[in-house]
Amino acid sequence: MTPIKKIGIFTSGSDSPGMNAAIRAVVRTSIFYNIEIAGIRRGFEGMINGDIYEMNTKSVSNIIQRGGTLLKTGRSEYFKTAEGRQKAYEQLKINGIDALIALGGNGTLKGVREFGDEYQDIKIIGIPCTIDNDLRGSDFTIGYDTAINTVIEAVDKIRETAESHDRLFIVEVMGRDSGMIALRTGMGVGAEAVLVPETRSDINALFERLEKGRKDKTSKIVMVAEGDEPGSAFEIGKAIMEKFPHYDTRVSVLGHIQRGGKPTCMDRVLASRLGVAAVEALKDGHTGEMVGLIHNDIEFTPFGQSVKHHHEVNEEFTRIVEMLSL
Numbered sequence: 001m002t003p004i005k006k007i008g009i010f011t012s013g014s015d016s017p018g019m020n021a022a023i024r025a026v027v028r029t030s031i032f033y034n035i036e037i038a039g040i041r042r043g044f045e046g047m048i049n050g051d052i053y054e055m056n057t058k059s060v061s062n063i064i065q066r067g068g069t070l071l072k073t074g075r076s077e078y079f080k081t082a083e084g085r086q087k088a089y090e091q092l093k094i095n096g097i098d099a100l101i102a103l104g105g106n107g108t109l110k111g112v113r114e115f116g117d118e119y120q121d122i123k124i125i126g127i128p129c130t131i132d133n134d135l136r137g138s139d140f141t142i143g144y145d146t147a148i149n150t151v152i153e154a155v156d157k158i159r160e161t162a163e164s165h166d167r168l169f170i171v172e173v174m175g176r177d178s179g180m181i182a183l184r185t186g187m188g189v190g191a192e193a194v195l196v197p198e199t200r201s202d203i204n205a206l207f208e209r210l211e212k213g214r215k216d217k218t219s220k221i222v223m224v225a226e227g228d229e230p231g232s233a234f235e236i237g238k239a240i241m242e243k244f245p246h247y248d249t250r251v252s253v254l255g256h257i258q259r260g261g262k263p264t265c266m267d268r269v270l271a272s273r274l275g276v277a278a279v280e281a282l283k284d285g286h287t288g289e290m291v292g293l294i295h296n297d298i299e300f301t302p303f304g305q306s307v308k309h310h311h312e313v314n315e316e317f318t319r320i321v322e323m324l325s326l
């Protein structure tokens, strides 16, 4: 086994809080093991353009508490082409990089999987970073805990105005085609119902819940994941307004605030553990795998199995949400 000489680290796709903590862990662990470490700016685009710089222990000072990503991020159409990937490979060679640590979600892992199949002399480990928590191979992804706490804080505020006006709020949260943010925060805010893309949402069942629910409730919250199939929160809101004109209904789309903010302690710890494990894995000869945490243990999942999979919806969650909103 040839020892790794120089790791290139990059963040790609959507940013997520805790990415900086993971970058810090990777940089400092590499230095601890006398492995050189280079930062690649703006994801795959930076790799193609050779936007690469040497990092040292100071490069990651004072970032553990910051949201966003020091390395910047982006999506690259060019990297999806064989020509783009070849250019990226040439730049890695020019910079003496023989291993990569990729921080991102589904699209990022898909990109490095293809790249790793084509250029097998570059060893690659992925670290799951996305607020969506939609990757198989880790119980939680970096950024998810911060995002759900941001949602909770926002909806608690919405609840106060809803309560004062006796209103029903439809709150839309992110997640692309995953309902993980909606499901957990729905329970956390005490929602009446949660609509997620993983299960068929029955608008009539929602009507029935609202109709049969306690009449003396002064505020109601319905959480909707952005990818849910009946349409956006506005469409669900419109349907509710038509069916229950006596309800004072409002729609609130939380949007990109869910991607920002100081990472929670859970995300910083997850990022630190996965960052250390990623470097140690490369050192031990791993490649083509995503590092994750399963039942609180570090586990490795081949890229092919970690991408494009969603957690199954835990029906216990929806059952509890409905039972407790009586």
Ligand code: F6P
Pocket (backbone or CB within 6 Å): 014, 105, 130, 131, 132, 174, 175, 176, 177, 226, 259
């Ligand atoms: O994957 C993270 C995420 O925030 C999704 O929840 C959302 O659908 C998407 O990114 C939004 O992407 P953009 O920032 O490009 O609008």
